[in-house]
Amino acid sequence: MSLMSATPHQPTVTEREARQVAEAAREQDWRKPSFAKELFLGRFRLDLIHPHPMPADEDAQRGEEFLAKLRDFCETEIDSARIEREARIPDETVNGLKELGALGMKIDTKYGGLGLTQVYYNKALALVGSANPALGALLSAHQSIGVPQPLKLFGTQEQKDTYLPRCARTDISAFLLTEPDVGSDPARLATTAVPDGDDYVLDGVKLWTTNGVVADLLVVMARVPKSEGHKGGITAFVVEAGSEGITVENRNAFMGLRGLENGVTRFHQVRVPAANRIGPEGAGLKIALTTLNTGRLSLPAMCVGAGKWCLKIAREWSAAREQWGKPVAFHEAVGAKISFIAATTFALEAVVDLSSQMADENRNDIRIEAALAKLYGSEMGCLMADELVQIRGGRGFETAESLAARGERAVPAEQILRDLRINRIFEGSTEIMHLLIAREAVDAHLSVAGDLIDPDKSLSDKAKAGANAGVFYAKWLPKLVAGQGQIPGAYGEFRREVDLSPHLRYVERGARKLARSTFYAMSRWQGRMETKQGFLGRIVDIGAELFxxxxxxxxxxxxxxxxxxxxxxxxxxxxxxxxSRIRVEELFGRLWSNTDDLDRKVVEGVLSGTYAWLEEGVIDPSGEGPWIADATPGAAKRENVHRPIR
Structure with missing residues (x-):
């Protein structure tokens, strides 16, 4: 074993410093109500989501007209099998989407965009993603986290006038944050942007740059050194992808999304005008996180599309396939899977449409709702795809090309499973989403009692925090004892031929129980609460189910x-x-009855080599090389594979 592969990478910042950077980047204030935030606090504010908000008539008409055009394009111009076979989206397909205006779905009409609402943007992504998920990823990465959204929220008028018309019709954009050794911990960001006169000079390497191989414009996160006249910190820039010194060193290949134009991009002495900086120095992470508040909704929208397709195939196949004298759908083991796919697709679409409409109305703070939608959609999407593969049996494991070759319908069930798997990782992995949502969920507690568990606070600060906490909890805790969920007739407007009111009463009771559990855990673990990731994950999962x-x-x-x-x-x-209630009850039980402590001991044993004997008797087919590629700044030594689509 080489020294490089045996030695773990040494972090350049401490865990505490990393947490401080992440904390500084989040939105500190809650200026608008939040249904999900209230839910975690034990308050079931049904009035914030019911009656269901609706789009304006003209928004709906504009959206439906575009969806009709987009559907026709998807049905006649997209060859998903070809994209999978060639591992590339044909240029003519991308150009067709440009002509349709699909690059500018979320961009205001005054800049040449379509001006669609979040609701119809998501419906469009679900439609395109069902035709081929790599196309959905291309459009989403361009508009949800690429140049358009950060400029819409934080750009100057000059920047909007310069770049938004290009993004609406011709130019594809990409978002560059991740580096070979920097993922969910941006405090260790290594790419630099050194001020030099009216420019910044960028140096560094970015990894997994979705759209980066074909992009015309980039949003780049880089660290500005602190110096006289410069606050410094992680900062966002709009960068021309064809600038001198930028090299796309590799087009990455993955288990799914084979048409994805995702690469490794090196910056060497790249000059970027100061006018291209988005927001002030040091605001890069805040811009990224704020952009993702609504940007995260695009991913669960495409999971909704996947769920609809899974349901269609499950219905058609299980009705046609017979075993033991009847269609397989009527065998309970298969029927339960179909029921799960149907019910989950309905609920996931409900979550995405509700969150999207609230985003459009801008009356509520939806940062938790959008994060929950991403978390829940990515997890449930994978489960639905996996159940479809199981329903299809051997045909589910067989590729569409192979099925067609032997005379059967080319159903890409195994492909949808591969394509959806990444959703649990990018735009915030499930594990990171658990921590992010948990931090927002306990914000009210930290606001009043955070100083009590902060080791850096003085005794006087702790005393003041104790007094404030006493006042807060004296008012809050008694309200968790009883509520509408205990009144038999509550939520009677949902009592029809099928009665949904008991479920809403369950949600109300569940929210109070969730808040009590969170409070008990904070009282028990105090400053160690942030290390209890298993507990926090279950708390968040319960909240996701209730939502x-x-x-x-x-x-x-x-x-x-x-x-x-x-x-x-x-x-x-x-x-x-x-x-869902069955899952919630299991999660509540696992809050206090689990193997978290034992798991930590086993992990210590695994890493210390105690169980190394268990690895004997196999061959490791992995190739040679370091676990993490060298990202030392400098001139490119590889061919530039950047290929703008014209």
Missing amino acids: AMSAACVRAELLRKEGDHGREAYQLADAFCRQ
Whole structure:
């Protein structure tokens, strides 16, 4: 074993410093109400989401007209099998999307965009993503986290006038934050942007740059050194992808999303005008996180599309396939999987549409709702795809190309499973989403009692915090004892032929129980609470289920009022809530009955080599090389594979 592969990478900042950087980047204030925040505090604010908010008539008309054009394009111009076979989206397909205006779905019409709402943008992504997930990823990376959204929120008018028209029609953009040794811990960001006159000079290497291989414009996060006249810190820049000194060194290949134009990009003495800086120095991470507040909704939107497709294939196949004298759908083991896919797709669409409409109305703070949608959508999307593969049996494991070659319908079930798997990793892995949401969920507690568990605070600060906490908890804790969930007739407007009111009463009781559990854990562990990642993950998962149940019931009532499959919607919402309640009860039980402490001991043994004997008897087919590639700044030594699409 080489020394490089045996020696772990040494962090350049301490754990505490890393936490401080992350804390400084989050939005500190809650200026608007938040349904999910209230839920974690034990307050079931149904009034914030019911009646279900609706888009304006002109927004809906504009959105439906575009969806009709987009559907026609997807059906006639997208060859998903070719994209999978060649591992590349044909240039003519990308250019067709440009002509359709798909690059500018979220960009205001005054800049040449379509001006779609978040609701219809997400519906469009679900549609395109169902045709081929790599196309959905291309459009999402360009608009949700690429140049358009940061400029919309933080750009100067000059920047908007310069770049948004290009992004709306011709130029593809990418977002560059991750580095070979920097992922969810941006405090260790190594790419630098050194001030030099009216420019900044960028040096460094960026990894997993979705769209980076074909991009025309880049949003780059780089560290500005602190100096006289410069605050310094992680800063965001708009960079022309064709600038001298930029080299795309590799086009990465993955288990799924094979058409993804994702690469490794090196910056060597790249001059970027100061006018291209987005926001002030040091605001880069805050810009990134704020952008993701709504940007994260695009991923669960495509999971909704995947769920709909899984349901269609499951229905058609399980009706046609017979075993033991009847269609496999009517065998309970298969039927339960179909029921799960149908109910979960309904609920996930409810979560995404509700969160998106709240984003459009801008009356609520949806940072937790969007994060929950991303977390829940990515996890449930993978489960639904896995169940489809199981329903299809051997045909689920077989590629569409192979199925067609032997005369059967080319159903890419194994592909959807591979394509969806990345969703649990990028734009915030499930583990990071748990921590991010948990931090927001306990914000009210930290605001009043945080100084009590902060080792850097003085005794007087702790005394003051203790007094404030006493006042807060004296008012808050008694409200967690009883609520509407204990009143038999509560939420009676949801009592129809199928009665959803018991589920909403369960959510109300569950929210109070969740808040009590969180408070008990904080009292028990205090400053060590942040290390209890297993506990925090379960708390967040319970909140996600409660949110999904709420959204499903509200959507069912909306569809009933509109006369659009209302009875069926109530049935699906009921099925989902019953399934969800089983998961919630299990999660509540595992809050206090788990193997977290034992797991830590086992991990210590694994890393110390205590169980190395267990690894004997196998061959490791891995190749040679370091675990993490060298990212030392300097001139490129590899060919530039950047290829703008014209």
